[in-house]
Amino acid sequence: MALAIIEKILGGVAAPVVDYFKVRAENASRERLRKIELDDAIHRRKVSLVTEGLHADMNWEVELAKQAASSWKDEYTLIVVSIPAILAFVRTSFLDGPAIVSAGFAALGNTPLWYQTVLISLFLATVGIRWWRRSLSDT
16 A cells, blocks of 8 residues: 555656656657758758759850850960960071060060950950869869
């Protein structure tokens, strides 16, 4: 009989404690599930952004290819950049290529800074954008 009374007293005291830990464990479990769902949603969004970025890059490249089909911009840039490199090796009785190249670069060095900046910007706009966009992609 005394044992039954002790069990009732302990049961009455222990039940709220047990319930507290049970609710706490359930809350922790729900919080873990929410964190997993959030991590999953973040991952799905990152994958979506990468996919969208790859599509945008592909569209960009297709548009550049369409424009390049009727443009001499790339060829012109290649010719302009190649002339000093070729002339640097040409020395004949009527043409001193290295002297012409040195004089040309000295003349460019004496141009205003704004002109040098525009010249570099035009070159980078022609060639650099493609390199830059490819460096952004991990494919």
